[in-house]
Amino acid sequence: QIVLTQSPAIMSASLGERVTMTCTASSSVSSSYLHWYQQKPGSSPKLWIYSTSNLASGVPARFSGSGSGTSYSLTISSMEAEDAATYYCHQYHRSPPTFGGGTKLEIK
Amino acid sequence: QVQLQQSGAELVRPGTSVKVSCKASGYAFTNYLIEWVKQRPGQGLEWIGVINPGSGGTNYNEKFKGKATLTADKSSSTAYMQLSSLTSDDSAVYFCARSGNWVDYWGQGTTLTVSS
Numbered sequence: 001q002i003v004l005t006q007s008p009a010i011m012s013a014s015l016g017e018r019v020t021m022t023c024t025a026s027s028s029v030s031s032s033y034l035h036w037y038q039q040k041p042g043s044s045p046k047l048w049i050y051s052t053s054n055l056a057s058g059v060p061a062r063f064s065g066s067g068s069g070t071s072y073s074l075t076i077s078s079m080e081a082e083d084a085a086t087y088y089c090h091q092y093h094r095s096p097p098t099f100g101g102g103t104k105l106e107i108k
Numbered sequence: 109q110v111q112l113q114q115s116g117a118e119l120v121r122p123g124t125s126v127k128v129s130c131k132a133s134g135y136a137f138t139n140y141l142i143e144w145v146k147q148r149p150g151q152g153l154e155w156i157g158v159i160n161p162g163s164g165g166t167n168y169n170e171k172f173k174g175k176a177t178l179t180a181d182k183s184s185s186t187a188y189m190q191l192s193s194l195t196s197d198d199s200a201v202y203f204c205a206r207s208g209n210w211v212d213y214w215g216q217g218t219t220l221t222v223s224s
Binding site (some may be wrong): 032033035037044045046047050051056088090092095096097098099100101102 | 153154167210211214215216
């Protein structure tokens with residue numbers, strides 16, 4: 001199965017700071033099948049970015065996604081308090097679908 | 109609006125089985141797949157399997173073959189996941205989720221606690 005490794009596992013950012021987290025796949029993933037989810041404690045995950053770079057409905061424009069092959073990233077241009085959460089990358093390129101271990105983003 | 113309403117928390121004994129439900133509303137049930145995902149406390153997400161409610165066809169993560177059984181009832185727009193021979197390792201939150209080209213909507217999760 002394709003293993004997704006997210007880094008860092010935990011990070012903290014100041015309000016207004018630029019944030020980047022990465023997702024590295026053990027083998028190549030089509031960009032159409034690499035997605036990101038946001039999860040806050042006690043809640044279910046929410047679709048955040050689909051097909052590498054497309055923002056889901058309601059996601060602020062300060063978020064962006066990029067990447068190809070085995071390397072993908074999620075960037076927040078200016079950290080806001082509401083962005084504190086855990087972000088998971090997810091591939092559906094090859095079965096079984098897999099998730100990364102998550103990046104927990106905290107406010108510094 | 110799209111909603112996936114899951115059944116409530118369960119406390120069950122080791123060795124028994126449990127059936128979790130996921131009632132869909134706000135869209136055509138047979139037009140999308142239903143995925144099931146496991147999340148242990150403080151841990152990441154693990155894919156269990158998927159069912160096509162229209163055809164009844166299923167695909168399972170090898171790890172959950174023999175553990176999970178997915179079914180769907182078109183008449184009530186409800187998907188089900190049965191977990192058998194429960195152990196403490198099965199204690200987790202279980203999510204159902206809708207997928208087309210990607211997983212877009214998630215249920216609220218069902219907490220399963222396996223304890224004697």
